[in-house]
Amino acid sequence: MGIGFAAACECAREGAAVVIAAETRRNWKRARRAEKDILRRPPGLSAGRGDLKQVSGFSSWCAEKLRAVHGLVNCAGIYGPIGKLNDLNLERFSETMQINFMGTVYMCTPFIPCSIPERSRRSSISREAERRPRPPLFGLCGSKAAIVRFTENLSLEWAAAGFEVNCIAPGFVRTRLHQQTLSAGAETAGNAFFENTKSQMESGGVPPIWPRG
Numbered sequence: 001m002g003i004g005f006a007a008a009c010e011c012a013r014e015g016a017a018v019v020i021a022a023e024t025r026r027n028w029k030r031a032r033r034a035e036k037d038i039l040r041r042p043p044g045l046s047a048g049r050g051d052l053k054q055v056s057g058f059s060s061w062c063a064e065k066l067r068a069v070h071g072l073v074n075c076a077g078i079y080g081p082i083g084k085l086n087d088l089n090l091e092r093f094s095e096t097m098q099i100n101f102m103g104t105v106y107m108c109t110p111f112i113p114c115s116i117p118e119r120s121r122r123s124s125i126s127r128e129a130e131r132r133p134r135p136p137l138f139g140l141c142g143s144k145a146a147i148v149r150f151t152e153n154l155s156l157e158w159a160a161a162g163f164e165v166n167c168i169a170p171g172f173v174r175t176r177l178h179q180q181t182l183s184a185g186a187e188t189a190g191n192a193f194f195e196n197t198k199s200q201m202e203s204g205g206v207p208p209i210w211p212r213g
Contacts, residue, residue, distance in 0.1 A: 002175035004075040006208040011073075017066065021058055021076075052106050059110035069115050074104045074124040074147075079177050080139025082184040088138060096139030101146040108154060115163070124151050124167045136189045172205040 004020075012018050062069055080096030081088045104124050124147050134141055151167035158165055178197050186194040 002208050007073045055106040056110050079180045082136045083188045093139045100143035172200045174205045
């Protein structure tokens with residue numbers, strides 16, 4: 001879905017063999033639809049980013065079937081709880097950090113052995129939330145800021161081996177995640193943030209897949 005679907009489309013359009021990893025079993029049907037609709041290449045697999053055992057199994061499958069991996073896009077993520085700190089569900093907050101941040105760490109590490117230096121790219125998706133504080137989004141802002149620092153460290157560490165590692169902040173992209181802000185309401189999300197989200201969803205932002213003219 002969203003940015004991940006758009007990235008898969010573009011890679012497939014450029015001739016790449018693409019493997020889709022669904023975040024959870026709940027997204028399995030969506031992954032299969034994406035495979036059927038745009039890829040018709042290696043199958044979609046279930047590999048929860050926040051589960052190291054699943055990710056390790058996924059990377060082993062890729063190493064066996066594909067022999068080498070030339071690119072990895074980390075774009076699965078969740079918004080997490082919205083609201084004041086004292087009102088947050090800390091289990092959901094922990095889940096947000098686990099999926100968004102640790103999921104990125106888990107996805108990067110096992111793929112080193114089956115990657116080819118000087119021909120490999122790693123990209124993680126961040127967002128504006130990592131550049132400035134947004135109090136209603138403690139989990140999202142914290143996890144995305146952590147991803148940025150992690151990516152910078154990884155870029156410096158792997159540079160000598162020929163790997164290129166980037167973190168992309170695409171700005172406001174109209175995806176289903178923003179519906180969570182609208183559902184939370186202005187009082188919980190903050191009036192300015194709520195109104196901006198509402199305006200962007202109605203007439204601003206950009207679609208995940210930019211129309212080709």
